[in-house]
């Protein structure tokens with residue numbers, strides 16, 4: 001657990017980096033600090049490992065005031081990942097990752113074995129271990145950065161814009177990877193980003209900071225989207241927040257309808273004349289639509305019913321949520337969406353009106369205020 005108690009930081013030139021910051025990053029959770037450039041995100045992160053010394057208040061790690069710890073010892077107990085990975089260019093990947101265990105006193109051979117294990121864990125091929133950092137792609141370097149932070153087995157990780165230097169597709173992969181690792185490892189993570197989508201995707205709780213290092217709101221993502229406390233937060237969270245929030249609303253109450261289906265045998269199926277017919281392959285997986293005109297049409301996005309905001313399958317965008325259901329209904333050429341199970345097998349159809357009725361009901365009861 002990391003606690004900021006009335007933390008203030010005034011730099012030597014008088015700049016206020018942080019003002020009365022009070023918040024708790026709970027054990028085993030990802031707490032995200034998000035806000036515009038210069039709002040003090042990096043400063044707050046660095047007060048935890050004392051790369052920045054605060055000027056008022058206190059920071060506590062598992063109940064202990066970090067001001068009382070020896071900085072070098074403190075840092076060995078905290079994993080730290082920064083933008084562009086910050087790898088040592090003159091050390092091979094494996095030795096970059098083995099750095100912290102070696103500093104912790106582990107014999108080199110054992111530290112390398114540990115490094116190999118962690119590299120595998122973050123999804124890096126063993127063949128890459130002997131390369132120099134410059135011989136890796138940006139995404140691979142970031143993975144090495146995460147591996148290095150994990151290698152010391154610290155219960156606390158500080159991550160400062162760790163994924164911001166990679167393209168959006170790789171970025172989403174790295175985010176998924178982090179969520180998978182976290183589901184296994186349950187670290188206490190303080191994560192800095194300026195990207196609200198990343199904050200919402202990763203954070204168990206999200207702290208929105210405004211310039212001057214003041215906390216604007218600290219809440220779980222769904223609450224932030226549903227009830228921003230002021231114009232600054234709502235502006236930052238964005239105009240499409242109602243839609244984004246649907247990604248957190250389980251679609252358990254959604255009824256699936258029966259769709260006309262037909263086997264997609266060698267492309268010879270004619271479908272049901274005059275109706276949109278869903279063509280299924282031999283494993284009952286939707287292949288395409290046959291239109292009333294007899295033409296073949298793409299499925300659109302399918303709705304995966306299994307999993308949801310609280311499950312491991314949440315990595316499938318929109319799985320089990322109203323957002324996934326609405327996307328499927330709206331993107332289908334047939335006017336009704338296709339729902340599949342976790343294996344991709346046909347489960348039923350999604351009627352747009354049913355999704356909208358649920359949204360409407362939620363909005364009136366205050367649960368799904370889209």
Ligand SMILES: Nc1ncnc2c1ncn2[C@@H]1O[C@H](COP(=O)(O)OP(=O)(O)OP(=O)(O)O)[C@@H](O)[C@H]1O
Pocket residue numbers: 011012013015016017035036037038039040041042043044194
């Ligand atoms: N050593 C320093 N001396 C003076 N001012 C500083 C120093 N370090 C940071 N600041 C100022 O403190 C404020 C907070 O900086 P910080 O780097 O924490 O912001 P940030 O939210 O991480 O920004 P960004 O998203 O641009 O990285 C800024 O106004 C910055 O200019």
